[in-house]
Amino acid sequence: MKTKATLRALLLAAIATGALTLPASASAGLSADTVTISGRAYAFNHMSTYLEGAVIKVRELPGLSATTDANGDYVLEVPDDTNVTPYIDPPDGYNEIDLQTFHTRGEDIENANFQTPADLEYSLLAAILSVPIDDATGRPEQCVIVTTASARNVRGVDYETFHERTPHGVPGATSTESPAIDGPIYFNENVIPDPSKTETSEDGGIVWSVVPAGTYRIETSSPDTRFASFLATCENGRVVNANPPWGAYELSPGEEPLGASVVAASVTGTSAKATRKGRTVGVTVESGEATRVNAVLRKGGKRVGHARVDIGVGTKKVKVPVRPAAGKGKATLSVKLRDAATEKVTSDHRVTLPPG
The missing domain is CATH 2.60.40.1120 (Carboxypeptidase-like, regulatory domain)
Structure with a gap:
């Protein structure tokens, strides 16, 4: 996901500055x-x-x-x-x-x-x-x-x-x-x-x-x-x-x-980290309109984290708290983006949880 986002960012930057026409x-x-x-x-x-x-x-x-x-x-x-x-x-x-x-x-x-x-x-x-x-x-x-x-x-x-x-x-x-x-x-x-x-x-x-x-x-x-x-x-x-x-x-x-036509927003990156306060998974969303972000983290089929946040225009990082009982390793973050007309788009992202 990070690699895809980086390539996309480079392409957009090149076009936006006129380096690529x-x-x-x-x-x-x-x-x-x-x-x-x-x-x-x-x-x-x-x-x-x-x-x-x-x-x-x-x-x-x-x-x-x-x-x-x-x-x-x-x-x-x-x-x-x-x-x-x-x-x-x-x-x-x-x-x-x-x-x-x-x-x-x-x-x-x-x-x-x-x-x-x-x-x-x-x-x-x-x-x-x-x-x-x-x-x-x-x-x-x-x-x-x-x-x-x-x-x-x-x-x-x-x-x-x-x-x-x-x-x-x-x-x-x-x-x-x-x-x-x-x-x-x-x-x-x-x-x-x-x-x-x-x-x-x-x-x-x-x-x-x-x-x-x-x-x-x-x-x-x-x-x-x-x-x-x-x-x-x-x-x-x-x-x-x-x-x-x-x-x-x-x-x-x-x-x-x-x-x-719908939901002028997309997920551009994910991350996971551990601090003394606990673990979080971050999801970065770029949006051109008011958007509701509903992020659900699952590991082994079980829900181990959730966040729901309303964001405005721009780039926003939403943090999903990870439950202490969730082990380390592979997990799936499902992100649903919803516009004001209640139309939705959903994407799934693989993340690796660090040790708790």
Whole structure:
């Protein structure tokens, strides 16, 4: 576990400092430790207008980028088992947009599209929503979050099918946030934010127009439909558009959310030590959101230690006290990470207990 964490840290550091810049389609030598994010950049409310020459970047990895082709398509290789927030540096006449924060979990992320507003739509939407704009930058003084409660039939299909199935919203849905913020406002069937609406229309659009900096787990529900949650990472000046087919996407009966949508956190290391006060097993967790860490230590099938801790954004080491009766030697630490939507990921880690 320590070796894996060290290699991963070196890779991330090299990319973050610009020492390693990966071409959009590069994979040689790194395929075992990376996945790809791909999608299309197009104009908001004009799905046949593709954005060529836009640069796709990642907030957490500033040395990484890819450029869209004539169809607005891009492919970007990123490290596995880490948080990534893609954003678009668009051509003139369009405006920067962030996607939701993903956590890569061994599978490529497809159809991570950028629904990018032109200057006119950007200004009109800001005016309709009374978004305070910084005069110096032309960006929101705080942050804006947008998503779409999107139908199941636009997920797992090509862009042309996605386009044909527009409007692809699910009417009658509502959203909540953790932590709570003011809003949201729902778009009407004419793709206009309408403060009188109390739930989604067939457009499916949902917006929070004035959001303080922070991380927000957004949950969407309706009496008849389940949706995936998503994580929005807000900083002043950002517009986070968790657009379809990601964001608040519909789940089929019995279907679980895709791994990249949930729990923006991972275990990066474990350790065990003995002191005069007793033995502990440490587990290091890197998290991009509020996360509950539930760690259970077992030896010979018996539970010999447990800790449950709520952590925030950043790197946190959780200590698991080891029961005095537990002998030395091999043990298994099972770590369950849970986000605010109560979605969970679990991983098991071998540790060696020192003598008591």
